[in-house]
């Protein structure tokens with residue numbers, strides 16, 4: 001199940017490096033680098049196939065921290081009145097990923113981080129990635145931001161993240177979806193920390209392996225990890 005995802009990651013890395021080299025030769029800038037982590041408090045959506053890659057690499061202690069984070073995600077999902085509040089609270093209250101080393105700013109599980117962590121690159125300085133950056137801008141600053149984004153190569157014209165690198169990761173999702181259908185006859189997608197925790201739960205994975213979507217949902221519910229905003233099975 002994890003082989004197609006790992007092959008997808010390898011192919012993504014090759015394509016992204018080639019794209020980034022061409023982009024930089026043409027004068028494009030990538031502001032991401034080691035120790036930069038303002039994006040590590042964003043919500044992340046993954047397939048169960050991807051979550052398995054991370055789950056299998058974690059120690060029990062890391063898995064416990066991921067589960068504690070997943071329970072904060074669940075609390076936010078149950079109480080946030082809408083998606084905007086959900087995202088804002090995720091960044092400010094649920095907080096940074098437990099796999100982040102706050103001292104160094106590095107990802108402690110860089111080799112098994114999910115697609116979204118691999119394809120998020122900024123064409124503007126990291127201060128624009130910080131939680132609350134947009135809310136703190138005046139109207140004039142927001143207009144300036146939009147002008148800057150519109151004239152910066154590589155963005156989608158709306159946000160400062162580099163759009164072609166995000167698109168390059170779509171084959172990883174397609175490969176994960178195909179592998180889940182072939183192996184289990186169902187697909188499961190959801191929040192990164194919730195899915196990673198469920199991927200280590202035998203009761204959940206047994207139902208998934210049987211292709212029993214309802215049974216898998218019941219197992220997630222029994223574990224206190226089921227909510228439509230963070231888990232989709234079907």
Ligand code: SF4
Pocket residue numbers: 031032033036037038039040120121122124125126129130
């Ligand atoms: S996306 Fe933003 S916060 Fe994340 S590494 Fe790049 S510049 Fe830093």
Ligand code: SF4
Pocket residue numbers: 039040041097098099100101106107108109110113114117
């Ligand atoms: S897995 Fe790594 S890169 Fe992704 S959010 Fe967590 S610490 Fe950041």
